[in-house]
Amino acid sequence: MVEAVVAGAIAFDTDTIGNLDKVDNVTSSASMERCSNIRKLLEEQHRKWWRNQMHGQQEWWADEDSYNLTAFNQINGIWPLGHPLPLPDWAAGCDDEYAKGVLHFDSVWEYEDLNAIIETKLHRMLEETHYDTVNLFVDFYRAFKRTRRSDLKSFFQFYDLPINRRHHMCVSLAMEIMTRIIEIFPVLQHYLYLVSCEEQVMSQSDYIESTDEVGGLNSPHANVEKEHAMVAMKISIAGREGVMILDPGYHIGRAVTVMSDQMYPHTGWFTQSKEPRLQRDYCYNYCLQNKKFVEWMERETRGDEQSFKSSLIYVEQPYVTAIDVTVRRNLVYNFRSLLSRDAKGRVFAGIYLPVVPNCNESHFTLFYDGPNDQRIKVKFMFNVFKNPGKIPDNVQQHLCKLAPQLNMKEKELSELCKSLADVINDQDFIQQLLSINEDIGVMSAEN
Incomplete structure (x- = not known):
């Protein structure tokens, strides 16, 4: 449904100014009125500031x-x-x-x-x-x-x-x-x-x-x-x-x-x-x-x-x-993470790891919300993935609980962790990556 507002030779429609149907969780009459008010405000702003930039189609x-x-x-x-x-x-x-x-x-x-x-x-x-x-x-x-x-x-x-x-x-x-x-x-x-x-x-x-x-x-x-x-x-x-x-x-x-x-x-x-x-x-x-x-x-x-x-x-x-x-x-930064956030920005589940020069010292931390408002947080060495066909049961149990909080399937999360272990255990790649990261750090050190 198109609602036209004419100002001189310029017409504004609701698709150009604002699509109220795409506002999440806006169901109350007060919220709809708020959206309508903003639509009218933007309509006026568009007429005032962008009169010469109307192209008739949206990018x-x-x-x-x-x-x-x-x-x-x-x-x-x-x-x-x-x-x-x-x-x-x-x-x-x-x-x-x-x-x-x-x-x-x-x-x-x-x-x-x-x-x-x-x-x-x-x-x-x-x-x-x-x-x-x-x-x-x-x-x-x-x-x-x-x-x-x-x-x-x-x-x-x-x-x-x-x-x-x-x-x-x-x-x-x-x-x-x-x-x-x-x-x-x-x-x-x-x-x-x-x-x-x-x-x-x-x-x-x-x-x-x-x-x-x-x-x-x-x-x-x-x-x-x-x-x-x-x-x-x-x-x-x-x-x-x-x-x-x-x-x-x-x-x-x-x-x-x-x-x-x-x-x-x-x-x-x-x-x-x-x-x-x-x-x-x-x-x-x-x-x-x-x-x-x-x-x-x-x-x-x-x-x-x-x-x-x-x-x-x-x-x-x-x-x-x-x-x-x-x-x-950020591709060569010496810290990696995969994180879930709630609506207010609280980080409640994820994996994080420092990228270190010696692959034998490489570890990762996983965390997630447990029962009774507990925060479960455990650290493992990457050598737990040395046998690609078998993840230790204690690690798999945590991955099983973490996966749904990352909105992932358990198998998908397990495969990602194995792939990450392959990267971390490639000593030559890691050394070169950390060298690039160091060059950037030296360049910007005075800032």
Whole structure:
């Protein structure tokens, strides 16, 4: 059913502005009214900001198992000789075809309506997806072995990075939540965009000053690795500037609001995870030195002791090398995990492992929810898979309980663990991988 709203020669329909049928768990009259209000708001914004960009057809963002990388404006970065990673890059500027607008709200309650709808989509997505660098790791290894090459570094540079809707890390999770939101409100494709993040920046002043030097963050001298990516959307609430941040890669179940004046609806500090011995709190603010960045602060509390870390999110421009730089960087990282999250972002089941030089010392940890709110957590050496035809009974029992919490069949999980053991036990591959990871770490050490 098409509902037309005419403004001059431009007509808006409900398929272009917002598809209310695709909002999850929206059954109450209040929720439907909220969606209708947002539809009208976006209709007005589209007329105001994108009058000259109406094309009559909607770009597709994802099919059943892949993403349209053109829609996300993803490109390959320049790779200088001797540099361990391609150089990051961003959309050119306000005149660029892929530049994003500022979504304006007349009142806080208008923004709250959209924020609530987006969080509903985010909660559903966190439940339905995994954070998974294990399958990506195994796929990388198998592709390398098929080439019969001996030099991993040269293969790493030419590897065609697989991006699908099954095996997610931060970049594809960011693409997934964008896709799901745009399914409801297609107009938001003009506002949502991928952003880059440099984690645990040692000196914010030095890092930010480098953006003003010749070449800025695009320079090989910037020594950035951009190991994380998320989603941003610039907003204005009654003239007050802000940005919305979505980070499903770190299991954050909130549509975080960052206001320049730090007044409501600014999110401020919130508890991301709380365990008996560790509480982790996050806070996002515009960086005082340069508002092109949002500072992401992390506070860890262990007993009476607290420690702090800061990362910088570059929100000024869309990040166009998220796959070529961030996914590639994470392929050779020395830690792997496969994790299930609930709707609020609690990680309740999974496998994780450090990648260590000596395969005889390689181990993995698996964990899952047990009866009576127990957290079951066990560690095994990878040599339990030395006989590929027989997994020890005690290991298999845990895999049997873990599999359904990972939404996997027991046999599928067992085969994945065996494949992972094959990778970990290939000493030459692991040594080369860790060497590449070290080169990246040395390159970015001053950040």
